[in-house]
Amino acid sequence: MKLDQLRAFIAVVETGSFRSAADAIHKTQPGISAAVKTLEAQYGILLFDRDSYRPTLTAEGHAFFQQSKKLISQAQQLENLGHDLAKGTxxxxxxxxxxxxxxxxxxxxxxxxxxxxxxxxxxxxxxxxxxxxxxxxxxxxxxxxxxxxxxxxxxxxxxxxxxxxxxxxxxxxxxxxxxxxxxxxxxxxxxxxxxxxxxxxxxxxxxxxxxxxxxxxxxxxxxxxxxxxxxxxxxxxxxxxxxxxxxxxxxxxxxxxxxxxxxxxxxxxxxxxxxxxxxxxxxxxxxxxxxxxxxxxxx
Incomplete structure (x- = not known):
C-alpha cells in the first residue's frame, strides 16, 4: 500500500468518478483505476460496486475510506512538520x-x-x-x-x-x-x-x-x-x-x-x-x- 494509491482512492470517492479523480489530482484515468485495483488485490476486497452508473463504496470500501482519510491527514501533518523542522521554525x-x-x-x-x-x-x-x-x-x-x-x-x-x-x-x-x-x-x-x-x-x-x-x-x-x-x-x-x-x-x-x-x-x-x-x-x-x-x- 502506497500513499499515492490511497490518494487516488480518496479522490474517486470525493469526486464521484474515476475521470474526475484523475483531473482533481492530476493523474491519468488509467493510473487512478490501476491504483484502486492494486489496493483491492492486495487485501482481497472490493472497494467499489461498479454495477451502478457511478462508483459506489461497498461496506468494506466505506470502512477503508474512513481509515484512509485519517492516514493521509496524519501523513500531511508529518510532512508539514518535517518542512518546518528543516527550516528551524x-x-x-x-x-x-x-x-x-x-x-x-x-x-x-x-x-x-x-x-x-x-x-x-x-x-x-x-x-x-x-x-x-x-x-x-x-x-x-x-x-x-x-x-x-x-x-x-x-x-x-x-x-x-x-x-x-x-x-x-x-x-x-x-x-x-x-x-x-x-x-x-x-x-x-x-x-x-x-x-x-x-x-x-x-x-x-x-x-x-x-x-x-x-x-x-x-x-x-x-x-x-x-x-x-x-x-x-x-x-x-x-x-x-x-x-x-x-x-x-x-x-x-x-x-x-x-x-x-x-x-x-x-x-x-x-x-x-x-x-x-x-x-x-x-x-x-x-x-x-x-x-x-x-x-x-x-x-
Missing part, C-alpha cells in the same frame, strides 16, 4: 473562526492564550457556515470556532459561549412595512431582499441558511461588514449577530423587527471544534486544553 497554530464568532469573547480567549504562550504564532482565517468545518476536513486549520453547522461523530467540540442573532432593517424601510400588532407581516418583506452571507463550501447550496423566508428576494454578499453597510443604506433586511451591529442599534441606524412565523431573534451557541482522528500539534493541544478549562462542557 516552529509551525504556527492554524485557527479558523466563523465570521459570526469574531466577538469580544473569542478575542479575549485568544489574547489570554497569547499572553500565556507568547512564543506561539497564530495563523487565523475566517469563514462562514459550513466553510468553517470544511477548513478542518481540508487540513487548512487544526481548530475551528463557530456554530454547530455540519458537526457529526467525526468532530469533538466544546461550547465556548452564545451570541445573539437579531433581525433588523433601516428606519426608512421600517416605515414601508405592514405591521400586525407588534409583528411584521412576512408578505411585506417579499419585495425586499433578504441579505445573506454566501455559503463558501465547495458544495454550496441555499440549504446552508437555516433562517430564510420561503418566498421573497435574496441577495448574497461575502462578509458581515458588507451586509451591515447594505442594511444601513436600506437595501434589504437580515438577521445579524448583535455584537456586530450594537452601535448601529444604539444610534438608531438599524432597528430590530419581529417577523410573523419567523425566528427573528435567538441565541446561537458557538463551539470550539476539531476532528477526532486528526493528530494535533503541540500548540493545538495547548490551545484546546486552555479553552477546555475555561469551558468545562465537552461533547
Amino acid at each position: 516552529e509551525a504556527p497554530l492554524h485557527l479558523c473562526l466563523s465570521q459570526m464568532a469574531v466577538d469580544d469573547n473569542s478575542m479575549m480567549r485568544i489574547k489570554a492564550f497569547q499572553k500565556q504562550y507568547p512564543d506561539t504564532s497564530l495563523d487565523i482565517t475566517t469563514d462562514h457556515l459550513y466553510g468553517v468545518q470544511e477548513a478542518l476536513t481540508k487540513n487548512q486549520c487544526e481548530i475551528a470556532i463557530g456554530p454547530r453547522y455540519g458537526l457529526d461523530d467525526r468532530h469533538a467540540f466544546i461550547e465556548l459561549n452564545k451570541i445573539t442573532m437579531v433581525t433588523v432593517v433601516s428606519p426608512e424601510l421600517l416605515d414601508t412595512l405592514s405591521i400586525n400588532g407588534n409583528k411584521v407581516k412576512q408578505q411585506s418583506l417579499y419585495g425586499i431582499p433578504q441579505i445573506l452571507v454566501t455559503n463558501t463550501t465547495a458544495n454550496s447550496t441555499e440549504n446552508g441558511h437555516r433562517y430564510i423566508l420561503p418566498t421573497g428576494k435574496r441577495w448574497y454578499v461575502n462578509d458581515f461588514q458588507t451586509k451591515k453597510t447594505m442594511l444601513m443604506h436600506g437595501l434589504g433586511w437580515a438577521r445579524m449577530p448583535k455584537h456586530i451591529i450594537q452601535s448601529e442599534l444604539e444610534n438608531g441606524q438599524l432597528v430590530p423587527i419581529d417577523v410573523e412565523n419567523f425566528t427573528s431573534q435567538n441565541q446561537l451557541p458557538i463551539f470550539m471544534i476539531r476532528l477526532r482522528h486528526q493528530t494535533q500539534s503541540y500548540q493545538a493541544n495547548l490551545f484546546w486544553e486552555m479553552m477546555k478549562n475555561l469551558s468545562p462542557i465537552e461533547k
Whole structure:
C-alpha cells in the first residue's frame, strides 16, 4: 500500500468518478483505476460496486475510506512538520473562526492564550457556515470556532459561549412595512431582499441558511461588514449577530423587527471544534486544553 494509491482512492470517492479523480489530482484515468485495483488485490476486497452508473463504496470500501482519510491527514501533518523542522521554525497554530464568532469573547480567549504562550504564532482565517468545518476536513486549520453547522461523530467540540442573532432593517424601510400588532407581516418583506452571507463550501447550496423566508428576494454578499453597510443604506433586511451591529442599534441606524412565523431573534451557541482522528500539534493541544478549562462542557 502506497500513499499515492490511497490518494487516488480518496479522490474517486470525493469526486464521484474515476475521470474526475484523475483531473482533481492530476493523474491519468488509467493510473487512478490501476491504483484502486492494486489496493483491492492486495487485501482481497472490493472497494467499489461498479454495477451502478457511478462508483459506489461497498461496506468494506466505506470502512477503508474512513481509515484512509485519517492516514493521509496524519501523513500531511508529518510532512508539514518535517518542512518546518528543516527550516528551524516552529509551525504556527492554524485557527479558523466563523465570521459570526469574531466577538469580544473569542478575542479575549485568544489574547489570554497569547499572553500565556507568547512564543506561539497564530495563523487565523475566517469563514462562514459550513466553510468553517470544511477548513478542518481540508487540513487548512487544526481548530475551528463557530456554530454547530455540519458537526457529526467525526468532530469533538466544546461550547465556548452564545451570541445573539437579531433581525433588523433601516428606519426608512421600517416605515414601508405592514405591521400586525407588534409583528411584521412576512408578505411585506417579499419585495425586499433578504441579505445573506454566501455559503463558501465547495458544495454550496441555499440549504446552508437555516433562517430564510420561503418566498421573497435574496441577495448574497461575502462578509458581515458588507451586509451591515447594505442594511444601513436600506437595501434589504437580515438577521445579524448583535455584537456586530450594537452601535448601529444604539444610534438608531438599524432597528430590530419581529417577523410573523419567523425566528427573528435567538441565541446561537458557538463551539470550539476539531476532528477526532486528526493528530494535533503541540500548540493545538495547548490551545484546546486552555479553552477546555475555561469551558468545562465537552461533547
